[in-house]
Amino acid sequence: xxxxxxxxxxxxxxxxxxxSLLSVLREQLGLTGARxxxxxxxxxxxxxxxxxxxxxxxxxxxxxxxxxEILTIEGLAREDASLHPLQQAWLDAAVPQCGYxxxxxxxxxxxxxxxxxxxDDAQITQAxxxxxxxxxxxxxxxxxxxxxxxxxxxxx
Amino acid sequence: xxxxxxxxxxxxxxxxxxGVTALVAxxxxxxxxxxxxxxxxGESGATWVQIRPDGACQMFFPRIDMGQxxxxxxxxxxAEELNLSIEDIQGVQPNTSQVPPLxxxxxxxxxxxxxxxxxxxxxxxREQLRGLAAVHLGAPxxxxxxxxxxxxxxxxxSLSYAALVNETSLVxxxxxxxxxxxxxxxxxxxxxxxxxxxxxxxxxxxxxxGEPVYAADVPVAGVLFGRAIQPPVRTxxxxxxxxxxxxxxxxxxxxxxxxxxxxxxxxxxSAVDAAMAEIEVTWDLEQPINQxxxxxxxxxxxxxxxxxxxxxxxxQSHRKTVDWAIDLRFDVxxxxxxxxxxxxxxxxxKDAGEGGHQLQIWTGTQDPWAIKxxxxxxxxLSEEDIIVYPMRLGGGxxxxxHYEVERDAVRLARTVQRPVKVQWTRQDEFTASRNRPASAxxxxxxxxxxxxxxxxxxxxxxxxxxxxxxxxxxWLLPVARLGEDMGVVKGALSPYEAPHQxxxxxxxxxxxxxxxxxxxxxxxxxFAIESAMDELAIQQGLEPVDFKLAQMGDQHPRLQHCLxxxxxxxxxxxLPEGSGYGRGFACGIYDNRCFVAISAxxxxxxxxxxxxxxxxxxxxxxxxxxxxxxxxxxxxSNLTWSLGMALFERLEVGDNRIKSTxxxxxxxxxxxxxxxxxxxxxxxxxxxPAGAGEVAxxxxxxxxxxxxxxxxxxxxLKLPISAADITAGLxxxxxxxxx
Numbered sequence: 013x014x015x016x017x018x019x020x021x022x023x024x025x026x027x028x029x030x031x032s033l034l035s036v037l038r039e040q041l042g043l044t045g046a047r048x049x050x051x052x053x054x055x056x057x058x059x060x061x062x063x064x065x066x067x068x069x070x071x072x073x074x075x076x077x078x079x080x081e082i083l084t085i086e087g088l089a090r091e092d093a094s095l096h097p098l099q100q101a102w103l104d105a106a107v108p109q110c111g112y113x114x115x116x117x118x119x120x121x122x123x124x125x126x127x128x129x130x131x132d133d134a135q136i137t138q139a140x141x142x143x144x145x146x147x148x149x150x151x152x153x154x155x156x157x158x159x160x161x162x163x164x165x166x167x168x
Numbered sequence: 169x170x171x172x173x174x175x176x177x178x179x180x181x182x183x184x185x186x187g188v189t190a191l192v193a194x195x196x197x198x199x200x201x202x203x204x205x206x207x208x209x210g211e212s213g214a215t216w217v218q219i220r221p222d223g224a225c226q227m228f229f230p231r232i233d234m235g236q237x238x239x240x241x242x243x244x245x246x247a248e249e250l251n252l253s254i255e256d257i258q259g260v261q262p263n264t265s266q267v268p269p270l271x272x273x274x275x276x277x278x279x280x281x282x283x284x285x286x287x288x289x290x291x292x293x294r295e296q297l298r299g300l301a302a303v304h305l306g307a308p309x310x311x312x313x314x315x316x317x318x319x320x321x322x323x324x325x326s327l328s329y330a331a332l333v334n335e336t337s338l339v340x341x342x343x344x345x346x347x348x349x350x351x352x353x354x355x356x357x358x359x360x361x362x363x364x365x366x367x368x369x370x371x372x373x374x375x376x377x378g379e380p381v382y383a384a385d386v387p388v389a390g391v392l393f394g395r396a397i398q399p400p401v402r403t404x405x406x407x408x409x410x411x412x413x414x415x416x417x418x419x420x421x422x423x424x425x426x427x428x429x430x431x432x433x434x435x436x437x438s439a440v441d442a443a444m445a446e447i448e449v450t451w452d453l454e455q456p457i458n459q460x461x462x463x464x465x466x467x468x469x470x471x472x473x474x475x476x477x478x479x480x481x482x483x484q485s486h487r488k489t490v491d492w493a494i495d496l497r498f499d500v501x502x503x504x505x506x507x508x509x510x511x512x513x514x515x516x517x518k519d520a521g522e523g524g525h526q527l528q529i530w531t532g533t534q535d536p537w538a539i540k541x542x543x544x545x546x547x548x549l550s551e552e553d554i555i556v557y558p559m560r561l562g563g564g565x566x567x568x569x570h571y572e573v574e575r576d577a578v579r580l581a582r583t584v585q586r587p588v589k590v591q592w593t594r595q596d597e598f599t600a601s602r603n604r605p606a607s608a609x610x611x612x613x614x615x616x617x618x619x620x621x622x623x624x625x626x627x628x629x630x631x632x633x634x635x636x637x638x639x640x641x642x643w644l645l646p647v648a649r650l651g652e653d654m655g656v657v658k659g660a661l662s663p664y665e666a667p668h669q670x671x672x673x674x675x676x677x678x679x680x681x682x683x684x685x686x687x688x689x690x691x692x693x694x695f696a697i698e699s700a701m702d703e704l705a706i707q708q709g710l711e712p713v714d715f716k717l718a719q720m721g722d723q724h725p726r727l728q729h730c731l732x733x734x735x736x737x738x739x740x741x742x743l744p745e746g747s748g749y750g751r752g753f754a755c756g757i758y759d760n761r762c763f764v765a766i767s768a769x770x771x772x773x774x775x776x777x778x779x780x781x782x783x784x785x786x787x788x789x790x791x792x793x794x795x796x797x798x799x800x801x802x803x804x805s806n807l808t809w810s811l812g813m814a815l816f817e818r819l820e821v822g823d824n825r826i827k828s829t830x831x832x833x834x835x836x837x838x839x840x841x842x843x844x845x846x847x848x849x850x851x852x853x854x855x856x857p858a859g860a861g862e863v864a865x866x867x868x869x870x871x872x873x874x875x876x877x878x879x880x881x882x883x884x885l886k887l888p889i890s891a892a893d894i895t896a897g898l899x900x901x902x903x904x905x906x907x
Contacts, residue, residue, distance in 0.1 A: 146506055
């Protein structure tokens with residue numbers, strides 16, 4: 013079995029083909045940006061994109077992700093190592109407190125902006141409401157989505 | 169002797185030979201009975217700042233990062249003293265073998281305890297370098313002026329720090345018997361470049377790019393995966409263990425079982441899940457675990473009916489028999505931390521030759537040195553053979569101080585002699601959390617003929633906090649409990665003046681595990697106090713804010729300022745016309761040096777009684793803001809927690825277990841719950857900074873409760889407040905005052 017992650021084909025060892033996508037990303041491929049928090053797809057800390065859609069990788073069997081295009085937080089930065097506008101907006105607004113949920117927040121926000129380039133408050137809330145942040149950084153997340161959306165529209 | 173200790177400590181902690189280094193001894197008192205809270209003394213502990221031979225500035229990071237970003241604040245202080253920018257500062261975070269024990273990162277003490285020693289170290293370094301510059305230029309010391317990254321003279325000569333240091337080590341020691349050099353950080357006349365500015369916290373870039381920073385992220389070659397069964401409460405004993413199906417699980421490496429422990433090691437995470445599902449444990453309990461038992465144990469009225477409560481915090485001409493204007497009971501729920509990161513640890517018993525072992529532990533913990541001590545006791549290894557690598561915490565909130573997931577990893581790793589990673593499940597987190605106890609408060613207040621407070625009587629019963637069972641060694645607990653539990657008394661003394669006062673309490677063991685939760689007893693106690701004062705003002709036909717301001721006397725001008733300001737802020741928005749809208753206020757003091765006032769605007773649906781918080785205003789004064797942006801972040805966090813505490817969080821227990829298991833049945837605040845937020849930070853340039861991590865949570869819940877009172881006439885007597893409570897209260901099903 014192979015996984016295509018961030019544009020690169022990676023083999024998955026036979027013993028790991030019954031694991032969740034999250035476990036394989038973290039433990040076999042060394043991509044630890046997506047994180048385990050609830051384990052039942054209820055909090056968003058493990059969100060990655062599969063064929064452009066945000067999914068909870070903690071409940072997705074890796075076998076179902078074979079043959080898809082997977083994008084993780086590690087694949088967001090540009091080739092010149094500059095940050096994606098969402099990452100830059102998160103940095104500028106100093107969004108993270110403990111930071112544990114933030115990879116998932118950014119990947120969820122990316123999916124939103126790919127679908128709706130100029131979301132209003134209600135659309136942001138609807139898209140982000142399943143991504144929990146115990147530190148309570150929601151206001152800064154909202155602000156950063158709006159500022160990144162502006163940058164992404166201007167540089168399109 | 170101390171000299172040698174310190175050099176060894178320096179070299180071990182990442183210090184680079186050469187250049188100029190300032191060392192500052194910390195002479196803190198040991199602050200509590202618990203061995204985990206001892207601060208380093210002048211002999212063993214020091215903080216340091218160095219200009220390395222290459223001219224870079226390096227400093228020692230004494231704190232564990234879990235979202236409060238205290239090290240960033242300390243780096244700003246160092247930068248301010250040295251006329252550098254925070255980007256120029258390189259931090260060194262030590263492991264437990266590199267430095268003497270450092271105090272647990274807890275209690276929002278980081279800036280309070282470390283800001284001044286850090287400023288002294290950096291300023292001492294600066295002045296030493298100034299002396300070198302004077303020699304170098306052959307100019308009098310007084311002519312050497314500050315410049316960015318070095319010095320200059322009025323004649324136009326300049327020298328960078330790099331030009332002043334060389335490969336020879338120069339170490340300057342400073343202790344508090346000497347007078348401190350001029351500290352720029354605390355100079356209220358100085359126009360500051362670093363301190364007082366909202367700098368992005370160090371390490372933020374790694375958090376938005378997904379770098380490995382938490383314990384479970386650490387790549388360790390050949391790591392296996394494990395987990396152990398968590399008891400429903402730590403006094404539970406295993407009555408029976410059935411592991412019949414475990415051996416058949418594909419990928420099983422080992423089943424590890426002792427009298428008080430059962431766990432598995434497997435080749436993959438899913439095999440761990442499968443093996444753990446095959447383990448059936450039944451438990452012997454000392455007390456039944458259910459809500460009725462908790463309610464019975466904290467029944468303040470039953471306790472006060474028997475007589476005086478065990479501990480008296482304040483007794484001032486107390487009068488028992490008064491015709492009380494306010495006589496209300498408030499009940500506060502059990503809450504859990506629910507940090508986003510389920511705790512994780514990796515342990516590795518490395519063969520050190522000659523039958524000896526070295527134990528390495530990677531873990532996110534508020535107290536790495538306690539983990540080392542407990543691992544030594546657990547394994548009979550000497551502490552010298554154990555290294556704890558402290559990793560960033562994905563949320564702490566008081567719940568990450570104990571040898572727990574580390575114990576699981578250590579015991580499993582010892583059996584298999586391979587590195588083992590253990591990450592608790594979310595259910596483990598709920599099951600084994602050391603929760604904020606339930607508490608019940610009886611508040612009785614009366615006024616004199618002029619309408620001023622005459623009598624104040626607050627009795628409360630709560631579970632233990634700092635002195636909770638299993639938080640201290642068994643031999644120490646009975647001794648420690650002779651004194652006051654510092655967590656239980658927090659927030660109990662009100663800021664209001666009355667000639668006759670009594671505050672008394674009793675703390676008890678509950679059938680669930682208890683411990684330190686953000687703000688400790690302060691949020692529950694102040695919910696009761698601020699709700700009662702609000703009700704009294706309404707009874708007297710007075711504006712609650714006016715009444716509270718008047719009843720503080722002249723003892724708390726900083727609190728009065730916060731409360732008056734938050735009222736002004738709240739008036740920037742008009743409450744919509746029509747029924748169902750209300751505004752409430754509350755205020756409080758945390759740790760004698762942190763002041764906060766909050767207003768809440770709520771809407772209670774007139775048909776369904778559904779509660780919506782539309783707006784929160786907060787004015788907070790914790791002394792001088794080192795990093796206003798991060799201070800604001802802590803307030804935002806506390807306001808979010810206020811919503812959860814006021815409106816929906818409650819740990820469900822019953823059937824002899826913890827019934828809350830995950831985020832689908834323990835609701836924490838979400839984006840859709842968020843109100844608009846208006847925050848004002850009071851700048852106190854001449855008052856040293858105090859911690860902000862737990863402050864606003866003390867006033868948020870009562871502000872929301874008081875707003876609901878204002879909107880509906882319903883006085884919330886228990887948390888969390890539900891729509892059903894309001895419906896029942898307004899119908900008169902329960903004895904609640906209604907306008």
